[in-house]
Amino acid sequence: MSIPLSNRLELIMASATVPPLPLLRALGWFRDGLAALHRRLVPGHVALLELNMTGFLTQAINAAAELGIADELRDGPRQPAELARALGVNEDGLRRLMRLLISFDIFTQRRNGAYALNGIAQALRSDGDVTLRDVFLFFGSEFHRGHWTHLADAVRTGHSVGPALDGMPFFEYAAAHRDIGDMFDRAMTSISTLSTEPQLAAYDFGRFETLVDVGGGHGSLLTEILDRTAAARGIIFDLPEVVAELPEQIAKLGLTERLSVQGGSFFESVPKGGDAYILKHIIHDWSDAEAERILRTVRTAMEPDACVLIIDIVLPGHRRPHAGKFIDLEMLVNATGRERSAQEFRDLLARSGFTLTRTVHTAAPDSILEARPTR
Structure with missing residues (x-):
């Protein structure tokens, strides 16, 4: 965010x-x-x-x-x-x-x-290699500012004000109002692209034969991984309306033989057969109960030796400014989710049938949490 x-x-x-x-x-x-x-x-x-x-x-x-x-x-x-x-x-x-x-x-x-x-x-610049134009357009928009004027209400109740203001949860609203949804998607793609290089520098994604990007959006991370890893294959999985135009973009990149697209809801099912399941900026959008449901859905699709890779901010214990402390309030205002500490992630994974095996910090605010099914 x-x-x-x-x-x-x-x-x-x-x-x-x-x-x-x-x-x-x-x-x-x-x-x-x-x-x-x-x-x-x-x-x-x-x-x-x-x-x-x-x-x-x-x-x-x-x-x-x-x-x-x-x-x-x-x-x-x-x-x-x-x-x-x-x-x-x-x-x-x-x-x-x-x-x-x-x-x-x-x-x-x-x-x-x-x-x-x-x-x-x-x-x-809208055409820059690294652009934040869409980030400022979304977070400075009347829609987003209007929600943040109710931060005190969210603090009083402990509940997001977005659904009450919009009449439905944010992701449903974004799907129904594509002007907001498209603006949000472009902003998130910009942020995702900005953090891709630090993630690729910190973690060896190339050791997996098949990667499934769950909630992968426009596929910026997975296409970059495949571009640098000749043997790997990938599946981008997201809502049908989000991935509808991706096959054409994948064809332009020359990745049709190695990268496929599937539409669906990660609350219901995800593609089977992956060696690694990537959840980038997904878990923080949801409450503990909803996040556990997503992880259990992924767990059902996984083979025993596969792993899940959660790419999210891990809240630090220090009292200095940190991106996660800002974004946690964004979650409070607009979503049901939250940013989590290392222990909170460990507990969430354990309840969902996973064991946290390691946490890899990156040069971006994100960390990569690697977890495997608990045997």
């Missing part, structure tokens, strides 16, 4: 060549320490007001994404008046928006006054 500014360093570095995990952790501790020191040195009300301003910044980035500013600057710098005409916006309004963004090193302004892309702004 949403990605906090405190994890920007890890995500930017994880999107390229993956640095050693100890180095990333050391840089993270150093950054968090400096931020904590600043908050303790300034008066409390000043620190709190500064944190409040981050909400304004998020909406400013969303506006830049919605207006397509980065796409208009892809071919080179443009003067404010020229850029405003190309975007069809008010020049004064554009100048005021860009003034804030540039002050946070999002875009840059040349000495002649022209606006230009920089390394951070490149991530707002």
Whole structure:
């Protein structure tokens, strides 16, 4: 789900060549320490007001994404008046928006006054190798903001406010309202793509002959695995409406002989015959009871020597900022799920008929939990 500014360093570095995990952790501790020191040195009300301003910044980035500013600057710098005409916006309004963004090193302004892309702004291009444009469009949308205004209600009751506001659970709503569903799918694909390289660097997926990506969405992880592993085969499994157009995309990638698509619900059944079953960003969307039901469905399809790979955030025990602490509130507001600690995952797996064999941490916020059927 949403990605906090405190994890920007890890995500930017994880999107390229993956640095050693100890180095990333050391840089993270150093950054968090400096931020904590600043908050303790300034008066409390000043620190709190500064944190409040981050909400304004998020909406400013969303506006830049919605207006397509980065796409208009892809071919080179443009003067404010020229850029405003190309975007069809008010020049004064554009100048005021860009003034804030540039002050946070999002875009840059040349000495002649022209606006230009920089390394951070490149991530707002719709055609970038790594793009967060769709992430900001979804999490800055009126639909998503409207839900988060009810965070206090979710805390009071301990229950998601999304179903009450929308009249149905989120995934049902997304299926029925494809404008929201498509926007959500694109945002999740962007986040998934961003974490793929760190996961491939940390874990050897190539040792499995057949991989089943349960709830695999648009198949970004599995297609990348197969592209790097000549002998492996894969199955992407998700709701029929999600995977309807995937066969055509798979054909364009030349993977038709090795990658198949099946539609269905992981609450009912999943494909049999896999050596490894991947559940990436699935378990955290659901309550313990629902997550156990999903895992038991997977367990039924598995051979005794197969394994399940849960790719999710494992909540740390420290008190520093962490992506999982933000996303856990996203789960509270919009879904029935939650982020879980290592012990909570171990207990959930045990109740579902699995034994956790190892946990592999990655340079992204995610970890890979490997579990096998309990004998």
